[in-house]
Amino acid sequence: MIFANLFFIYLFLPLNLIFYFVTKNKTFRNIVLVVFSLFFYAWGEPVMIWVLLGSVLLDYALALLVERCHGTWGAKAALIASVVANLGVLGIFKYSGFLVENLNAVLHTAIPVPQIALPIGISFYTFQMLSYMVDVYRGEVAAQKNPIKFLMYVSMYHQLVAGPIVRYSDIAEEIDNRRITATEVSRGISRFIVGLAKKVIIANAAGVFVGQYLNGDLSNLSVAGAWFGILMYTLQIYFDFSGYSDMAIGLGRLFGFHYLENFNYPYIATSVTDFWRRWHMSLSSFFRDYVYIPLGGNRRHQFFNIFVVWFLTGLWHGASWNFILWGLYFGVLLVIEKLVMLKLLQKIPKFFSWLYLMFIVVIGWALFYFTDISRLGQFIGLLFGVGANGLFDTALGITLSSNFVWIIIAMVSALPVVPWVRKFLYDRLYEDSPVYTAISSVQVVANVVMLGICTMLLVGQSFNPFLYYRF
Structure with missing residues (x-):
């Protein structure tokens, strides 16, 4: 199931809200969220729910063991067991086929390539549980004693399948004590509708152009056509993923949860460093806090640490060499910026810094889009006139x-x-001024109009996935 779906918008979500608000009993509300979240996840692939439930059960028990044995080898052993189990499951489902394919290519063997379906959202909820386990081990959060509450934390459908990666510490208080006001509900609805409009009105339309210009015979493309196609993908992936994050944040607010922002207008950045402080911030902060800093951060082996992080960032996105190239591409650029480019970018007009960044990002999205390395090479050539029509x-x-x-x-x-x-x-109006009230009314009207347009566009659509569901 996806958010940009009439069944979700007009049946699933209203039913969830009705059952949730029928009582103020916290336990009942938690159970309602768990039931609806598991139904949401099981929709379309019910078998994979057992992977999620098995991971939740294991980490629930291991976290209690880590806390009980705090400061001893037992705690470290429990943490290691969690890391090995979570990454092992992720590796089997996501990377086993990729590994066998490369072994066959290098060793000239014919090992059968595993054909294993990828559980939706496994990359996100795996990192979510790893962050929880590490934080419990560090003593930064207390292990959750209630299994229903822990299952709710991991499985909440708002952020389960495509993020943002929600750390337990960010919502630990709200798991037990949630305050839901009319203002927060209103903001949640507005945020959800904005995200829906991003997805349906912009991302889906851009995706049509992407299919037309990037999925066919590349030799038919002109230079301008190649640039147009990849620029459309630049728009599609931003509005698709940030739209999903907006909807997740809006849904969270409806139920009393405040998830951290995941995007901060990354296309106004003026350096690669700035861009990655604005794009997919929950993933960037995860690698910073759980990989980069433990490796030594800026204090020792900084450039090595950067390459490790960006190799893993690329690999996290998919079992394909183009994703690894994409990650290392940004790793190299970040090192270059730290050595020389940042000082230069600070001296030149911001417009030129922005042009530099957008050129870098658009080329990066080409690396990200084409999983076939030969097509990738052909397309990069087209962007600069090689073989273009x-x-x-x-x-x-x-x-x-x-x-x-x-x-x-x-x-x-x-x-x-x-x-x-x-x-x-x-900044120039008082809350009780007529203009202030009028602006608020305009927002309500805009929400109704956007929802109406999205509804019309969604009627008859049967294939409308979020790009990041495959990660």
Whole structure:
């Protein structure tokens, strides 16, 4: 099941809210969240729910053991067991086929390649449970004694299958004590609808162009066509993933949870360093706190640590060499920035720093998109005129002219225009002023309009997945 789905919006979510708010009993509400979350996860692939439940049960028990044996070898052994088990399960489901394929290629063997379906969200909930186990081991959080509450923490459908990666410490207090106000519910609804609009109105439309320009015979592309295709993917992946994060954060607020932000307008960044402080922040902070800093961080072997983190970041995204190349690509660029580029970027006008960053990011998305290395090489060549079918083509001109308004809206939506305008107005208005009230009313109307447009666009759509579900 996905959020951008009429069944979810008009049946599943309303039923969940009705059952949740029918009583104020905390235990009942927790059980309702667990039941609906497991149903959400099992929808479409019920067998894989046993992988999730098995991992939850194991880490629940091991966390209690870590806390009971704190400061002894028993605690360390329990932590190691959790890390090995979680990464082992992730490795079997996600990387076993990739490993066998490469062994066959190197050793010229014919070992059968495992064909194992990947449980949705396994990369996210594995990291979520690892962060919990490490935090319990460090004494930063207390182990959750109630198995229902721990299952609720891991399985909440708002963030289960595609993040953000929610650390136990961020919502530990809200697991036991949640305050739900009308204001928070209103904000949650608005945030969900904004995310839905990002996904349905922008990401899905951009995805159509991506399919047209990047999935066919690349030799037919002009240079401009190649750039248009990858720019559309640049928009698609941002609005798809940030839209999902917005919906997850909005849903969390409806039930009293405040998840941390996962995106902060990354396409206004002026360096690679700045970009990765704004993009998929929950993943970046995970690798920083649980890999980079324990390896030595900035204190020792900094560049080695960066390469380890970015190798793992690439590998986390998928069992394919293009993802590893993508991760190392950014690792190299981050090292170069730390050595020389950051000082230069601070001296030149921000517009040129932004152009540098966007060029780097767009090339990076090409590495990310093409899992076939030969097609990747061909496409990179096309971007610079090698093997391209001319500089420009008539069909692209028609596409640009007929979709000009949508393209402008999509590009502007990637900028923090709304926060800028809201801050400008609210800093100059009193809450009881007529203009302030009018602005709030406009937001309600905008939500209704966006929801109506999304509903119309979703009618009849049968294939509407989030890109990050495959990770």
